[in-house]
Amino acid sequence: MADVKDPAGLTRLTAAELAARIADGTTSAVEVTEAHLARIEAVDEKVHAFLHVDREGALAQARAVDAKRAAGERLGPLAGVPLAMKDIFATEGVPTTVGSKILDGWLPPYDATVTRRLKEAGLVLLGKTNMDEFAMGSSTENSAFGPTGNPWDLTRVPGGSGGGSAASLASFQAALAIGTDTGGSIRQPAALTGTVGVKPTYGGVSRYGMVAFSSSLDQGGPCARTVLDAALLHEVMAGHDPLDSTSVDAPVPPVVEAARNGSVAGLRVGVVREFGGEGFQAGVTQRFAEAVELLRELGAEIVELSCPSFDKALAAYYLIAPSECSSNLARFDAMRYGLRVGDDGTRSAEEVTSLTREAGFGPEVKRRIMLGTYALSSGYYDAYYGSAQKARTMVARDFAAAFGQVDVVVSPTTPTTAFAIGERVDDPMAMYLADLCTIPVNLAGNAALSLPCGLAPEDGLPVGLQVIAPAMADDRLYRVGAAVEAAFQARWGHPILEEAPVL
């Protein structure tokens, strides 16, 4: 598809292709970056994927990659590839808002470990993407800076919380993106935008410099348009970090090798009964059933499973995540950084903190802080936080039992396709149900991937297939994902995003 601003079609290439062309001199990192900046200029007014575009910083990084190549230095496998960063990672000197007004004016004095690793690998950071405030949401409508449109239909949500990152990929504004996934914030937007998103094993990617929502659930991960691209990015961002005590001190699973050798032959694939039925859109159920059939055709053995505790997962999540967030978000007190309201010389520090938090946090963030504060209070702790932890243990046990029988579990990523902007804003429960299939994975700390498995017949919107692997078996996601992706594309004759409307 020709684009007047990008005659060479650079923005349509995969990250792997771009890196290869930069490495062999067919194109330069600066040309690639300029093409993407032009694309942002052209379409982002409509999509609103970015909160901040760092034009100068991006071009400087691109020039550095070109200079390295000119000097004959070896380039990393993603050097020069433009990337969109969810606005939750600290980026030195570049605004970091977490989609909230509370961090107004804050310029981080340090880089997150992920940021540093991306820079060291020569990736070009185009800018920071929109998100639900503090990653709390499933539609990106909770951003303090307005919603992001789904490139498949700009009146619909791109999912959330990482809607900006997913939309930037689906609208070809970036070749790669970074997300974070606490209850589905990478996978659900990937499903809704026809892209690929991976939540690595908890502890697989450093959380240092990633603004915390729920520490025991948050996990950064790669977003891409292909399984291989996601694997290449996964390998760059993952690995042990001494600055994060919960980081796993073990080698990164061989994800790239797995993505290059997709296969499900002889694999035992579990289908969990609890991930389906009432509340699932017909087209989603249909495409999922076809994907299972495809897996069987490709040589996988399909095993039906039951994980009864999954029914409790959503409730447990909505106690644990708010509890941790009520404590994590206490630091936003107007004392040291960000927004400060009412500091007129007559008010006490306590009053200024209170006014600032009232003005700086949006309704969903306040709702969760209140929920969590309540769940942790003396007299209620055992009934709420304590019980939720028990449910969490049961979910982990159900997964452990499942992985005793199968190598991976599959499910629809989310029960419905992209819904209309505004449709669920006044119905938090309906919004929370979007993460029904993704949340159990976070509770157990497993790895999971979402990739497109077709368009729902009734609305022509993308449906996501979720693949779940045990902790530290992230490579299985890519082995299965690559096989499914190749088979579907062979069937469709092109990548699914080719069917998205021209913006």
Place this chain on the structure above:
Amino acid sequence: MTVTELVPYEEALAAFDPVMGLEVHVELGTKTKMFCGCATTPGAEPNSQTCPTCLGLPGSLPVVNEIGVESAIRIGLALRCEIAEWCRFARKNYFYPDMPKNFQTSQYDEPIAYDGHLDVQLEDGEVFRVGIERAHMEEDTGKSTHIGGAAGRIHGASHSLIDYNRAGIPLIEIVTKPIVGAGARAPEVARAYVAELRELIRSLGVSEARMELGQLRCDVNLSLRPHGRETFGTRSETKNVNSLRSVERAVRFEIQRHAGVLSDGGTVVQETRHFHEENGTTTSGRVKEEAEDYRYFPEPDLVPLAPAREWVEKLRAELPELPLARRNRLREEWGISAHEMQSALNAGAVDLIVATVEAGADAAAARKWWLGELARRANERGVELAGLPIAPAQVARVAALVAEGSLNDKLARQVIDGVLEGEGEPDEVVEKRGLRIVSDEGALGAAVDEAIAANQAVADKVRGGKVAAAGALVGAVMKATRGQADAARARELILERLGVSGG
């Protein structure tokens, strides 16, 4: 504010039985902070020893200081505690501007050390066993300085300055079991406990435990119950009682105050109280109408600690001789009474005396200087002995100069003066101030001749056999030489000149 009539101490004890609980915070002397790599150097420029973690910047994460954990275990072992096989950190949530995250990383129901005891010796040699409930790890807060109000209090202040250098410095909180059965000796037991604990901490080398620098801080909880009653009365919590003398006074004052309230038929309010050094009283602080709800929950950013048993046993085997045992040994070596040893301990002089003996002084001389002249100087300056700007080696040198006859006690005091004034080493002070005893025969002989010439009548008495009268002539020589004469030698010369054999 109601003023309570204090009941005379003896009357209070006649009617009531005091129960104490002592909470001591020890600031560890680790090179770096508890959860980040920042330096802990005292007296540094405000906010110069900070980083994203100890400032609580968004995205930052803690990493446990291994030396902090080791110190906590060693303290626990020295207090004869059990060391937890598995324990976690917990967040204590409350808002205060000098606490960057608005939660303190501490331990709650899983302390690293629990259930021990410390034997303390009272003035008369009686040993009192204080039960230890727990010792746990936590981090210090920043330091607030309130500007514009009276006496540095926040009340009436126009603004406050915060130094976060202290934020994140490791603390060990040591909590006693209820101390019962001390009766009238409760104030003395409290003081002796804190003194013994301080000695123990110093002997382990984990902190200098200098109370005047806030390295060891004590909160005194006290309640009274009528004699014979099992249940405890309502307690008051007197915060930041920061000298041994203050601990004793605070307990005594609170006993008298509680007795006053109870004798009047009133009820003691559970509250925090402030201790006033200037008059030894306490005043009401914050009234705890409802117990503050800190919403403790396990710290999700840190992994549980499971100190290996072999490590714990190795640390136990390496513990130094504990202070009470050591003092008993030293008492025998120095040939002093229990009471004398207690005085040395109370003065904070034991280690200084040991170090002075190690530097070559004899024990009697070392004790004499530290407990006499230097104790007086410390008292005048309002500092602890160890806070005087004189080192044990310097005291040993002064003692050696006296022993070899180069100084007499009067001159030695002037040398100490010079060292305390920063004039250098003892020998330099002797040199600069010209303090060496005049024993040079020429100068001394001339002074003797002058004294005899000026006091013919006295000289005649001596010639006549009244040898004791020679003292007046020695006095004249000393006066003429401004005290620098070697008095013994002067006496010899006088008797020689007058033809009398020495007596």
